[in-house]
Amino acid sequence: MGCSVEDVTAAVREAAKVVCAHRDELVELDREIGDGDHGENLQRGFTAVLAKLDGGGFDGPASVLKVTATTLISTVGGAAGPLYGTAFLRASTAVGDVSEVDGRVVVSALRAALEGVVARGKAAPGDKTMVDALTPAVDAAQSTVDAGGAVPEVLRAAADAADAGAEATIALVARKGRASYLGERSAGHLDPGARSTAVLLRALADAAGSATSESGRH
Amino acid sequence: MGCSVEDVTAAVREAAKVVCAHRDELVELDREIGDGDHGENLQRGFTAVLAKLDGGGFDGPASVLKVTATTLISTVGGAAGPLYGTAFLRASTAVGDVSEVDGRVVVSALRAALEGVVARGKAAPGDKTMVDALTPAVDAAQSTVDAGGAVPEVLRAAADAADAGAEATIALVARKGRASYLGERSAGHLDPGARSTAVLLRALADAAGSATSESGRH
């Protein structure tokens, strides 16, 4: 029914690769309203995550997320490092010692991630940050699970909502992060962190979709 | 018959104005194969000369040339300052205490100027310097005076020869001055100092022409 430690590892690996593949796009978005390093920072961090996951030996989904968190914290730097690091760390705690991640666990992990980002970064929805992608993602995931959806549907709904949330940052004037220094001039640009959140969630959803369809087969 | 102290003053004033009017051209020529200051240097110097000549009170042609020399030396800087300064200084000495400058005096002044430039700068003809304008000018002036020419004809011949000499520097590879650092790449460009020498001589010739035609009238 849910995702095993192998599934979670595969999903995080997939997400890491996809984020790296979006390096240039994220650099470009950050160049427009930030300092141009977001894609480079995440590539550095997720490349390190891939190397760490190669080591294997994880005793459950939570430990995969925890290693991801600590690796991001110690390699990404910038605002995104501590924020994504905290997100994965809180998600790991929320997952706890379950050996299979189901839809409810996914939602609580996502919610914990969002709360972690907000606790650290103090951004509210509408501030033009990754919170604007993550907040609707959590809500959509919750509705989907409440309606009986399983992990792939839950993550797909989260990714769809994150995409929409990220797109909606274009119109916003930034109040947090580097883009806030631009004031009104920050409007008209997609927030790089919101975009990377959407990219991450889409990759996780895609991985979950193929993982469960595969496990459904045997 | 010859040029009085007033004529010489008027001629130097005219030459100073014309050189200043060529500032941009000389800057551009020097930018191509030097450091771009030749026009600026001469404008600074000849503007100071004009101010000095305003003072008046010169007891003969030589003292006009001497004030011009010392003013150029103390205001132009660069290679052109000492070189043109020495040229006018030697010319002044060559003119001596005559009160009227005739063709022979002009030739000996030009020759002394050339010798001064060579003594200081050690350039030979063909090195792509002002010497390449001044050398043929002296020769042409000598032939003209030998053929019975007066000051206007002598200076006109000198100016014509200087023009041709300057043009001929285009093909040369510089061996002296800043352009020499470019080696072969200095070929294909007109030497700024040769050009300013030609400009100076042309202005002196024009002034002499109108001065003597005027004095011929009264």
Place this chain on the structure above:
Amino acid sequence: MKKIINDPAAVVAEALRGMAAAHQDLLTVRTDPALVTRADAPVAGRVALVSGGGSGHEPLHGGFVGPGMLHAACPGPVFTSPTPDQVQAAIEAVHGGAGVLLVVKNYTGDVLNFETAAELAAAEGIEVRTVLVDDDVAVKDSLYTAGRRGVGGTLLVEKIAGAAAERGADLDTCEELARRVVANTRSLGMALTACTVPHVGEPSFTLAEDEMEIGIGIHGEPGRQRLPLEPADGIVRRLVDAVTEDLPFAEGDRVLLLTNSMGGTPLLELYLAHGVAEGLLAERGVTVERRLVGPYVTSLEMQGMSLTLLRLDDELIDLWDAPVRTAALRWGC
């Protein structure tokens, strides 16, 4: 992109190697995590000052490591704050038993990464305090934003708190002094050209030949206002006006004036601008008691400048004048 580099991803590591070679009498450079420490660290019984931030602002911070200033600097990738590991390693490398003061420029990334490191160090029983530098008046300070940025004033905090630490002041005193400098410092920068981050490969923004940008940050981010290019008198007046009005600096105030190049501005222009600034401050009755002119807090090859004013008192002057021996600031020893 025109740069004297090899692989853009290796720029900081390779630059640190060169820095280590250049200043082997002053500094120890470690890699993995990247770290620049005083050659004689840890200094027993002294408060240790640690700072750091993204690279690309040289000589900040590594150039200010040495007796009388920083004990360690943590260089992140270009324009990217260092990670908690780096900061934690720095803290451990230089703390001499009297506590550690973190001097942090107020950017979300720097604040969060240093915060984590401070927690980790505290968990190991090291007393750590953090002072945020936020001197840039280009950015409106508000509860709802990231607040003002830390720019040129950072080096003043490092110098003055560093001098106190060198003399044996305790952690409370060093922290108080650092906060006092922050409270009395204001800066504003401007740019004629943008800079190019090696891993980005193209300029952070573009300015036309007749444009300038006022309120520029030090990370290649555009400023708040794009204006037609003006003569130096006009540019400097804008900076002096904005900086003095902010604190405000009033008639009778004694100040330190830092005329800082963003990296690519020739010293000739910088001196010219400094002269204009001194003249304008004199007009306002503000007395310039100390000054520093040069490229100190830079943004790669960006052409432009910033002005920083620090309101002085006798104690701050005394600490500013105290000996310092670093790669970029050196006097009295």
Place this chain on the structure above:
Amino acid sequence: MKKIINDPAAVVAEALRGMAAAHQDLLTVRTDPALVTRADAPVAGRVALVSGGGSGHEPLHGGFVGPGMLHAACPGPVFTSPTPDQVQAAIEAVHGGAGVLLVVKNYTGDVLNFETAAELAAAEGIEVRTVLVDDDVAVKDSLYTAGRRGVGGTLLVEKIAGAAAERGADLDTCEELARRVVANTRSLGMALTACTVPHVGEPSFTLAEDEMEIGIGIHGEPGRQRLPLEPADGIVRRLVDAVTEDLPFAEGDRVLLLTNSMGGTPLLELYLAHGVAEGLLAERGVTVERRLVGPYVTSLEMQGMSLTLLRLDDELIDLWDAPVRTAALRWGC
């Protein structure tokens, strides 16, 4: 033209005003003729060192005026040598009865103007010697040309002869030391971009995005060779090869390495290049005993760098290490 200036014709005068304000403890700046002297000049009984040249190379020369280095600097207009009046005024202002040593970069304009000043001073009974600096290996030395240019090595001559003068060495000794430094110094520069002279208003030359110029001078004049842009390793290898082969610098030699920015190159890149240079010299068995990294002999905002090597002996090392207190170079006091 993007510059922080007012009237292009007033740039040097206005910059000197700012410099005077910035370093009032160290320097006295006079105008008409323009002149930068030690605040304590003349120093009785000491040989006085005077240098100068066109402006636009800051901190050279005014930034090197002070105890242990120059007694006076004569700043000409941008890239234009000073006039004899300026040099003569400098000589008169600083000679302390023990003779004057003129340090002159080998350019026709500088040579001729200093020569005239030396004659004028000699006529007044002041003993004056001149040392020409010609360290640039980009230019072939020959009897029939203007000879090699003086570039980065100039500051080494000024530092070492200045230290000797400060210690009371006589004119013969100072002159001999200066000549020894010149004889043992070689440099080569390169540029990624050209610079713009204020009164010209456009760049001295143009380089495409993928081009660099090797053998660049410090007056915005193009170099000898235009090549495709290379990584730092390749660029630095070209400079090290050409410089070491010229003297030559051989295995076992002890050297001072100056890694100099042409003005617009970030310190991050300069440190990187310095590290590469040290590695290449180590490969050749040349021992770097002293080093200096920074923008010291510049060409306005030009991006690029130069390497200077000085073959050291114990006496030169001792004089290099001697205290110096100037705007741009300061240690030991």
